[in-house]
Amino acid sequence: VPDEEGVVVRSDGRVPLDRxxxxxxxxxxxxxxxxxxxxxxxLADELGCGTMSLYxxxxxxxxxxxxxxxxxxxxIADPAPDLAxxxxxxxxxxxxxxxxxxxxxxxxxWLRHLPGPERVQGMELQLGLLAASGLSPDIAHLGFHAVxxxxxxxxxxxxxxxxxxxxxxAAIQRFLGSVDPVEHRHMVAxxxxxxxxxxxxxxxxxxxxxxxxxxxxxxxxxxxx
Amino acid sequence: VPDEEGVVVRSDGRVPLDRxxxxxxxxxxxxxxxxxxxxxxxLADELGCGTMSLYxxxxxxxxxxxxxxxxxxxxIADPAPDLAxxxxxxxxxxxxxxxxxxxxxxxxxWLRHLPGPERVQGMELQLGLLAASGLSPDIAHLGFHAVxxxxxxxxxxxxxxxxxxxxxxAAIQRFLGSVDPVEHRHMVAxxxxxxxxxxxxxxxxxxxxxxxxxxxxxxxxxxxx
DNA sequence: ACCTGAACACCGTTCAAGT
DNA sequence: ACCTGAACACCGTTCAAGT
Numbered sequence: 142v143p144d145e146e147g148v149v150v151r152s153d154g155r156v157p158l159d160r161x162x163x164x165x166x167x168x169x170x171x172x173x174x175x176x177x178x179x180x181x182x183x184l185a186d187e188l189g190c191g192t193m194s195l196y197x198x199x200x201x202x203x204x205x206x207x208x209x210x211x212x213x214x215x216x217i218a219d220p221a222p223d224l225a226x227x228x229x230x231x232x233x234x235x236x237x238x239x240x241x242x243x244x245x246x247x248x249x250x251w252l253r254h255l256p257g258p259e260r261v262q263g264m265e266l267q268l269g270l271l272a273a274s275g276l277s278p279d280i281a282h283l284g285f286h287a288v289x290x291x292x293x294x295x296x297x298x299x300x301x302x303x304x305x306x307x308x309x310x311a312a313i314q315r316f317l318g319s320v321d322p323v324e325h326r327h328m329v330a331x332x333x334x335x336x337x338x339x340x341x342x343x344x345x346x347x348x349x350x351x352x353x354x355x356x357x358x359x360x361x362x363x364x365x366x
Numbered sequence: 367v368p369d370e371e372g373v374v375v376r377s378d379g380r381v382p383l384d385r386x387x388x389x390x391x392x393x394x395x396x397x398x399x400x401x402x403x404x405x406x407x408x409l410a411d412e413l414g415c416g417t418m419s420l421y422x423x424x425x426x427x428x429x430x431x432x433x434x435x436x437x438x439x440x441x442i443a444d445p446a447p448d449l450a451x452x453x454x455x456x457x458x459x460x461x462x463x464x465x466x467x468x469x470x471x472x473x474x475x476w477l478r479h480l481p482g483p484e485r486v487q488g489m490e491l492q493l494g495l496l497a498a499s500g501l502s503p504d505i506a507h508l509g510f511h512a513v514x515x516x517x518x519x520x521x522x523x524x525x526x527x528x529x530x531x532x533x534x535x536a537a538i539q540r541f542l543g544s545v546d547p548v549e550h551r552h553m554v555a556x557x558x559x560x561x562x563x564x565x566x567x568x569x570x571x572x573x574x575x576x577x578x579x580x581x582x583x584x585x586x587x588x589x590x591x
Numbered sequence: 592a593c594c595t596g597a598a599c600a601c602c603g604t605t606c607a608a609g610t
Numbered sequence: 611a612c613c614t615g616a617a618c619a620c621c622g623t624t625c626a627a628g629t
Contacts, residue, residue: 157593181622191595193623198593202622249474252526255541261550268552282559286523287572294519298511301477316480325486327493334507347512347576350583354575382612406603416614418604423612427603 158190160198164208168244171209176246206250211257213247216240219266226274227352230284233267234292234348241296248296280359287351295344383415385423389433393469396434401471431475436482438472441465444491451499452577455509458492459517459573466521473521501584509580516576520569 156162166188171179181202185192199205217240220232241248256264267289271281313332322329381387391413396404406427410417424430442465445457466473481489492514496506538557547554 180620182620193596194594196623252522255537261545261553264556265550265553268556272552278559282556282563283568283571285556286520286568287575290516290519290523290572293523294515295511297477297522298515298518312480320486325490327497328486328490331489331493331507331510334503338507343508343511346508346583347515350512350579351572351575354579358571358575405601407601418615419613421604 155189158188158194158198160208163188163195163198164205164212167205168209168212171246172244176250203254207254207257210247210250210254211259213240213244213251214257214260214263216243217263220270226270227356229270230267230274230288231348231352233263233270234288235345237292238296238344241292241300245300248293248300252293252297276355276359277362280355280362283358284352284355287355288348291348291351295340295347299340380414383413383419383423385433388413388420388423389430389437392430393434393437396471397469401475428479432479432482435472435475435479436484438465438469438476439482439485439488441468442488445495451495452581454495455492455499455513456573456577458488458495459513460570462517463521463569466517466525470525473518473525477518477522501580502587505580505584505587508583509577512576512580513573516569516573520565520572524565 163184167179167184170184170187181195182192185195188195195205199208217233218236220229220236224232251260268281268285271284272278274281276284317329317332320328388409392404392409395409395412406420407417410420413420420430424433442458443461445454445461449457476485493506493510496509497503499506501509542554542557545553
């Protein structure tokens with residue numbers, strides 16, 4: 142029976158379970174308390190249902206992870222339609238990184254699951270842009286992996302360390318204390334260099350480096366087609 | 367009491383536990399059966415000791431993972447001493463990738479732990495090479511992350527998918543069957559492009575693209591120091 | 592059709608007891 | 611000093627029973 146807001150309510154006043162609602166709650170829980178805190182039991186508690194009720198809408202934890210990562214893929218903003226193909230590829234990469242910053246658990250799960258429908262759609266868009274860019278098919282193929290690898294790798298390195306539950310700054314200080322500053326002077330200098338560094342800027346610098354490199358690689362190979 | 371091979375043997379004929387021996391067995395187990403199959407119990411079984419005996423030499427599973435990944439870092443071959451700095455950086459990246467191919471579980475663990483002594487030594491070597499390369503400190507810093515990100519990201523994308531326990535080729539076929547070949551024609555073409563692709567060659571192509579890009583970026587910025 | 596508790600086969604780790 | 615079994619607080623999931 143729908144109530145005044147159009148939400149179906151059961152006779153005992155509780156809202157019935159829903160696959161989208163389960164996935165939304167799982168994403169929210171992982172965002173708030175980390176992927177390690179997401180168990181079938183904790184998720185059921187959050188939803189106010191029995192643990193096993195979840196299995197009526199989700200095959201298991203693995204399939205839940207797939208659904209979560211596909212929900213995250215749906216959040217990636219489409220590039221503006223008036224952009225040149227390679228500029229759109231760039232915008233897509235930046236938008237993907239932004240979504241990963243909101244869901245720090247996502248890159249690791251993204252990696253371990255075959256793409257779902259939303260992610261397939263995003264890949265199709267990206268591959269279409271690369272095909273329309275004028276790059277040769279070989280270089281376009283290379284570019285697909287180079288760009289995605291950069292986005293995913295950067296997110297993983299940036300986030301997985303920050304994630305460790307504990308205070309990240311404290312961990313870095315503890316690490317610095319354990320390193321011999323004369324034997325490992327480059328190491329110490331690098332860490333200090335880090336504390337001013339703007340990761341967003343360096344992400345885009347390397348992204349442009351890759352995109353420019355692809356164009357040049359294509360020009361060189363184009364000499365002898 | 368040492369036996370004829372110099373190995374200490376206890377009165378009951380069993381070899382006493384050893385931190386290095388534990389770590390070696392853990393690496394071997396993860397290599398052979400995957401990281402998921404490595405539990406404190408399964409590792410103790412492999413070593414023929416009680417589960418809790420491990421805790422006399424290792425703080426817990428997390429510290430064991432750290433020790434495992436540092437053992438893997440120790441396997442990375444040093445670059446030939448006569449190489450130019452950036453060529454040595456390249457060799458180091460290729461050697462790291464080779465070690466990751468042997469220990470497919472390592473990149474994921476590598477990512478989630480602060481570096482141990484062996485890895486710190488490798489980082490110091492790499493940072494020293496970048497400092498000696500003539501690149502400006504900012505570009506060298508950028509290059510450190512761009513290169514490592516490439517190595518780690520490539521290994522993760524390549525291996526984590528192959529790892530899924532099941533037959534990888536079958537998973538790809540199943541995936542292809544679930545994709546609409548007209549709506550997602552670029553996707554299908556990409557997957558087919560994959561089946562001939564030599565990942566080792568494309569890894570080095572993008573690596574060179576990054577290294578060349580760093581040099582050029584440095585030249586452009588060097589115009590106005 | 593949807594929900595659910597009990598039960599099973601696992602985890603990592605604490606603790607107290609052994610030698 | 612090193613080893614270890616029992617026990618605790620968790621997992622994901624199967625199954626049979628409910629409505």
